[in-house]
Amino acid sequence: MTTSQALAELWRFGSPAWFVAIAAMALYVWAFGFRMGRRMGAMLAAVALFLIATVSPVAVLADGYLFSAHIVQHLLLLLLVPPLLIAALPPARVEAALTRPSVRFAQDTFGRAPMSWMLGLGIMWLWHIPTLCSASVTSTPAYVAQCATLLAAGVAFYWPVVHPVRSERLSAPGSIVYLFTGCLACTLLGVLLTFAPVSACPVYMHPVDTLGIMPLLHHGWGLTHASDQQLGGLMMWVPACMVYLAGILVIARRWLSESNLDVVQGRGSHGVR
Amino acid sequence: MSLEATLEPEVEAAPTGFVSWVTTVDHKRVGIMYLITSVVFFAIAGIEALLMRIQLAVPENDFIAPELYNQLFTMHGTTMVFLVGMPLIAGFGNYLVPLMIGARDVAFPRLNAFSFWLVPFGGLMLHWSFLAGGAPNAGWFSYAPLTELPFNLNEGVDYWLLSLLALGIGSVGSAINIIVTVVTLRAPGMKVSRMPLFIWMIFVTSILIVLAIPALNSAIVMLLVDRHLDAAFFLPDRGGSAVVWQHFFWVFGHPEVYVLILPVFGMISEIIPVFSRKPIFGYSFVAASTVAIGILSLSVWAHHMFAVGMGRGPDLFFTAASLLIAVPTGVKVFNWSATMVGGRIQFTTAMLFCIGFLIEFVIGGLSGVTLASAPIDWQVTDSYYVVAHFHFVLFGGFVFGMAAGLYYWFPKITGRMLSERLGKWQFWLMLIGFNLTFLGMHFLGFMGMPRRVFTYPDLPGYEALNMASTVGTVVIAVSVLVMLYNIAISLKRGEVAGDNPWNAWTLEWAATSPPPEHNFELVPPVRSRRPMFDLAHPEVVRDVPLPPDDAPKRPQAAIVSVVAFIASESMFFLMLLVAFVIYNFFEFGSGPGPLDIRRTGMFSVALFASSATLFVAERHLRRGNGGGATTWLGITMALGLVFLAGQAWEYYDLITAHFTPEGSIFAATFFTTTGFHGFHVFAGLLALLAVTLLRRNGGLGKNEETIVKATGYYWHFVDVVWVFVFSIIYLGRIL
Secondary structure, X not given: OOHHHHHHHOOOOOOOHHHXXXXXXXXXXXXXXXXXXXXXXXXXXXXXXXXXXXXXXXXXXXXXXXXXXXXXXXXXXXXHHHHHHHHOOOHHHHHHHOOOHHHHHHHHHHOOOOHHHHHHHHHXXXXXXXXXXXXXXXXXXXXXXHHHHHHHHHHHHHOOOOOOXXXXXXXXXXXXXXXXXXXXXXHHHHHHHHHOOOOOOHHHOOOOOOOOOHHHHHHHOOOOHHHHHHHHHHHHHHHHHHHHHHHHHHHHHHHHOOOOHHHHHHOOOOOOO | OOHHHHHOOOOOOOOOHHHHHHOOOOHHHHHHHHHHHXXXXXXXXXXXXXXXXXXXXXXXXXXXXXXXXXXXXXXXXXXXXXXXXXXHHHHHHHHHHHHHOOOOOOOOHHHHHHHHHHHHHHHHHHHHOOOOOOOXXXXXXXXXXXXXXXXXXXXXXXHHHHHHHHHHHHHHHHHHHHHHHHHHOOOOOOOHHHOOHHHHHHHHHHHHHHHHHHHHHHHHHHHHHHHHHOOOOOOHHHOOXXXXXXXXXXXXXXXXXXXXXXXXHHHHHHHHHHHHOOOOOOHHHHHHHHHHHHHHHOOOHHHHHHHHOOOHHHHHHHHHHHHHHHHHHHHHHHXXXXXXXXXXXXXXXXXXXXXXHHHHHHHXXXXXXXXXXXXXXXXXXXXXXXXXXXXXXXXXXXXXXXXXXXXXHHHHHHOEOOOHHHHHHHHHHHHHHHHHHHHHHHHHHHOOOEOOOOOOOOOOOHHHHHHHHHHHHHHHHHHHHHHHHHHHHHHHHOOEOOOOOOOOOOHHHHOOOOOOOOOOOOOOOOOOOOHHHHHHOHHXXXXXXXXXXXHHHOOOHHHHHHHHHHHHHHHXXXXXXXXXXXXXXXXXXXXXOOOOHHHHHHHHHHHHHHHHHHHHHHHHHHOOOHHHHHHHHHHHHHHHHHHHXXXXXXXXXXXXXXXXXXXXXXXXXXXXXXXHHHHHHHHHHHHHHHHHHHHHOOOOHHHHHHHHHHHHHHHHHHHHHHHHHHHHHHHOOOO
């Protein structure tokens, strides 16, 4: 099998993830109506990324073959889908929902720093305890639980930073510290995975090659178990941090552009002399 | 005001002359002392460079013996980074930060003086090694195992380690001071989005210092344990790993590069707009990208280690991430250039140095981009190409920027202008000398000349390029002499500057030159990023109301400082715990140690309980029950003592059972980590004791609650660290 064949063929069109995606889309349209715009775009992007994580070759490779694909799955579900989901929510409706004590309680319990931070980072560390990591590959309930908890923890993590209602968000410096420490915790896990000489997820050590793609992975892509784990660790280390960093940049710029007088002053080159 | 007048403090009974400088806590005088110290060490390290260049002027030279040559390049690098670069930044930072934000002084003037005095102390200790049997000789990054006892019996390495520890503590102290000053003491109206860019940059730099120095400290203490307690952290033949030193050093070393260059970016961002008579182009990008550069710099250290053989994956990722840093940095260069475009540029000496900075820094940055690529790095690493690269960044960037800062702020600091005529001589001599010295080194590197080698064979082209380089060094030396002469005569006969000789826009120019001890008679209102411009052009900002003073809403200094300190300490313990995991859970595992988990568990309960009792004490204090607070503070300290006693008991048992650092890596990591934690518990106890005693005499005044709270943060932090230490070291081994 060649790389292009693998990319074309290794899809799971029969996966229940399709059902989840369609149901989520339907629920969204039912609850908020259908209107093309930024929010609908965010929702569509979230669903698309969710599908990439669960039915594309990423999912197939993560299923017992490649630890690095497993990490890509994590990053998609924990770092990219949740902020898009939050961005898809209309602020007015969220504000209305927050008047209900139960919703308010849920937010104040899980969606506030430092609890949300601990959930978001904790879930990532938790699923990398070697036994749990292996279980998430070998057992379907564990796999479903992993996907669901990653998504939920991701939403909790991002909630204080990209809250639909602006006034409920963390302050700009608070958000920067929040995301920066998130980046540090992520880096630390990435470093340990990258340089660990022991297997962080033993199930990937000896894949059962039902699809006949091991020759491609070994010889075509040049991945051994060790280099695969290293690649996974590096994914966690560098690109994951870039996601946080992008958030920090957006927040910092918005924070700094508050003072509009300087824009007036900035026009032309009139000086003192 | 004449210079002599400012040397005399205004308070009557205050000490005068030399004593007044030694005892001062005024941020301006501390800043000046920092600057003078760094100029002295700049001269020393410069002479070392001259000696090396004389040795290298011709092939097969025997002017300097190999061993002395090793000491010279080690001392040159170490001195330039830790005793020139860092003190220059701290000096300008100290002098300028309070003035630029309209404050009376830094947040903690005494801590400031203490941080400063550690610099001459550390510098003396480092240089004492010349008299005590030989200076350190393993390069400024002191790679293990070359620095280990079997390979280096020279005590110079110990001097290197201890002085860097002292200098590091000083740097962290000064950085915390700047962070707290910026956070809590800004003038009314100076929102974060109105801070001068120099303040932004020095703020990010300070955060980097606070986070990065502890990584170096952790490596230093491990090497000290190796050298003096006979452990083997970095000795591969006894189960250690030399590569761990490299990782730990560069976790510090890479951010350190940005620690040096970011404040210079800040200076450039102040000076170029003033001499282009235009506001900076893209303020928010310049500020925000600084944050990005700071964060990125913490996670790309491994690009210094491509030659170690980390594997294809790490090489790829670190190449990519390192190249990424070039993006925000490169855009900044466009920001500065765009500021100049269409401006009425005044070619003062300060501006010339800024333009020189732009050109040389871009060259250094581009060679940096090439070095970020692993395959190129393999070809040229440890050659003169690398020497050329970092001198373009650190001399062409850092020194040129600092020179610009000197010419720009000298009138403010002394009340007199530096001579522009001599300044231009200095600039052109330095520009020519610098390029003569370092441009050719790129080619020497490509031709295969290795760095740090005391001589070279007479290969084609080597001699000409090396001779040119040596001549260039002499030209640089002349330019430095011109600068020193300029400073000397300008102090005496320079043109009197007045408050705002450059018609600049930031607050420091509102004070007299030099400023009085209390800095400002009246801080001008801050309605924009350019308060002095507004003062001169009231019509522009007439309608902008002055925002209400938000100072009371800002965080309290005690809390900010303790949080910054905890962040620093967290990095230290993080590195020690990472070392523990690497050495014991990875390949070096040495079997379960003779730890008594149950006993330590019991003593841990005492420590955790002490956190609870401290909460109770704080609650009593909030409710105004001083007596109850004292009681519960006492109980907290007693519980802390119980924990320490338990640890002492444990150590006694272990050591009598011959479980010692030289025996196994596990023992070494165990004692290092728990030992430093115990030391921190002890420090926390002292802090609590001090607070308790001061409270009894009413010495804390109205800040009592905040100070107890801040001390409490530290105590809780020590407990939290123990949660991790206990889980990893004790529980981790039975899992």
